[in-house]
Amino acid sequence: QQNGQAQDLEDPWQDEEYFGSYGTLKLHLEMLLDQSRTEAYRQVVLNNRDFLRDKVVLDLGCGTGIISLFCAQLAQPAKVFAVEASSMAHYTRQLVKQNGCEDVVSVLQGRAEHIQLPHKVDVLVSEWMGNCLLFEFMVEAVLQVRQRWLAEGGVMWPSSAALLLVPCQAHSYYTESMSFWKNPYGLDFSPLQPLAQQEFFSKPKFSHILEPHNCLSVPSVVLNLNMYTLTVEDLEEMAGQFSFCVNKPGDFHGFCAWFSVGFDSRQAGGDAVELNTGPFSEPTHWKQTLFMLDSPVSVQQGDSISGSIVLRRNPAWRRHMSVTLNWTCRTGTEDDCKASSVGTKTFPMWR
Amino acid sequence: QQNGQAQDLEDPWQDEEYFGSYGTLKLHLEMLLDQSRTEAYRQVVLNNRDFLRDKVVLDLGCGTGIISLFCAQLAQPAKVFAVEASSMAHYTRQLVKQNGCEDVVSVLQGRAEHIQLPHKVDVLVSEWMGNCLLFEFMVEAVLQVRQRWLAEGGVMWPSSAALLLVPCQAHSYYTESMSFWKNPYGLDFSPLQPLAQQEFFSKPKFSHILEPHNCLSVPSVVLNLNMYTLTVEDLEEMAGQFSFCVNKPGDFHGFCAWFSVGFDSRQAGGDAVELNTGPFSEPTHWKQTLFMLDSPVSVQQGDSISGSIVLRRNPAWRRHMSVTLNWTCRTGTEDDCKASSVGTKTFPMWR
Numbered sequence A, B: 001q002q003n004g005q006a007q008d009l010e011d012p013w014q015d016e017e018y019f020g021s022y023g024t025l026k027l028h029l030e031m032l033l034d035q036s037r038t039e040a041y042r043q044v045v046l047n048n049r050d051f052l053r054d055k056v057v058l059d060l061g062c063g064t065g066i067i068s069l070f071c072a073q074l075a076q077p078a079k080v081f082a083v084e085a086s087s088m089a090h091y092t093r094q095l096v097k098q099n100g101c102e103d104v105v106s107v108l109q110g111r112a113e114h115i116q117l118p119h120k121v122d123v124l125v126s127e128w129m130g131n132c133l134l135f136e137f138m139v140e141a142v143l144q145v146r147q148r149w150l151a152e153g154g155v156m157w158p159s160s161a162a163l164l165l166v167p168c169q170a171h172s173y174y175t176e177s178m179s180f181w182k183n184p185y186g187l188d189f190s191p192l193q194p195l196a197q198q199e200f201f202s203k204p205k206f207s208h209i210l211e212p213h214n215c216l217s218v219p220s221v222v223l224n225l226n227m228y229t230l231t232v233e234d235l236e237e238m239a240g241q242f243s244f245c246v247n248k249p250g251d252f253h254g255f256c257a258w259f260s261v262g263f264d265s266r267q268a269g270g271d272a273v274e275l276n277t278g279p280f281s282e283p284t285h286w287k288q289t290l291f292m293l294d295s296p297v298s299v300q301q302g303d304s305i306s307g308s309i310v311l312r313r314n315p316a317w318r319r320h321m322s323v324t325l326n327w328t329c330r331t332g333t334e335d336d337c338k339a340s341s342v343g344t345k346t347f348p349m350w351r
């Protein structure tokens, strides 16, 4: 199935697997235990209490309903529609009742594309972000619902989303997965290195924790999405450029990616909220995503690493994509270049 | 499939899944990085160098072949048959060659029950242990091969195996998975507690790390297997007793289990080797297995926790089993018992 072809796909969205996993508590617990994530949404509601009065809110993919409950308890919306496709919806209803919010919050179990509402909504809030921002492409459901149900002038939360990138060191991962085979227990296991490269470096490593000191440069925004104007078609292929200045000597093992999202405030003097999942912010359950080069490149302070990143949505498996990185690593200036190396690599994510 | 019935099973051994996973490097890397495990086998070879001279060794489920290579490089066996069912065998052959051991080590790809050898062997070595010692029941293959291929008077490594148990505290796991729902972010999520109990406490927690200070008593051996006399039939149901004396006040959250295996030495003055995967030994990749009670029981120093454990092999899913724990918790002596609570719980592992 790992290499399944488009033609024999029964369910290119893998919905059974996808929504099935959200029917278990484990994933919801992980998200709720993620305080950076949950407190960010709570803060958005708090910073927009006045604005939210008498508004109609749609919380898409509400899970346990925590964002809807924040709205109902911390502000005075007219109505919150909490939409959840997985079987968690059954419990979400109980939680709404338990917290005395059943007059304000209506839980609707169903797919985003099938929901029916009595009228348009003023606010569309959702926690749709995945690894490398887009993975699993829940964002498509958000965009479809925006198109269909968000009133003219309504608010999107998040309002903007960015993908960030940095060239980095990953000594311990490299050592454990590649150098290890050179001489374990006095033996020569190097014939396994090509297999290790294929198994550990051909796909990105999810859940990587990038220590700040392993960043070889200041991170850079490579994609910037406006959640009011982004379209489903845009998602098919998204490209960005980067040009990093190496700020310390080290081993360039790969690139690390993460996202940040912004929530505009709609009330006078209200602060915007940012949820940043990068190495300089509080850790989140998303952690970071590591893209390993096949071999490390030794770099010096002042070197430059420039190139491009392209995210291509899988035409068959609609929750998957590939990430192509092109880079040139230069010592010296562009005009007086002493040495350079170029590379390109495409990482399926996950197929 | 989670609750599949015996009659519609296509593959009750789940061999494709089982051997498929051992065809990837990740599992082998995890085992090789486990120094306690790997060094234990290395030490057995070292402690039996003289004994191993001119002997014929069979290494069952050899993986990368590390134990076979230890034999060939640290002793002078006549022959080592390295048997591996997964596709790793292809690489194992390369590793044997790379280390110049191809005259001594023969890699045979195939299932234990199908192997053909020119003659019986003097030593049957294998790393067959799983969670709670028996999980995945690779031990059955070892016993079948012992029956068929081990010469009279031959050596089994491991020679003995024990399952150990201790009543324990698990505050952080209990808090994260159960108490959490009481009041997250100022909300009442207690309607999710029955779901949490079902999802987190009805099966054992693998890969638990038991801190020594969370042991409520001295651990006790509940099963002791002699690898020379154990039979495949014995595996269907194995029972043990325990009687713990609580040595500190605390919350009895559950039982923790792990195993230890012993390797007899066959040479004069040779030391036996023990690989203990418990909380008082160096950590291993097996970690410990936690069985949570539905609700914690408050205990005092001097209380007793006695009862029984039964491991029942799943009659349909042959790599799975259930673990039934029966316990009585007493304050005061058995004669002058001030208070007692009894409990019983059966944990599928994994079906």
Ligand SMILES: [Ca+2]
Pocket (backbone or CB within 6 Å): A127, A128, A129, A130
């Ligand atoms: Ca998400």
Ligand SMILES: [Ca+2]
Pocket (backbone or CB within 6 Å): B127, B128, B129, B130
């Ligand atoms: Ca094992």
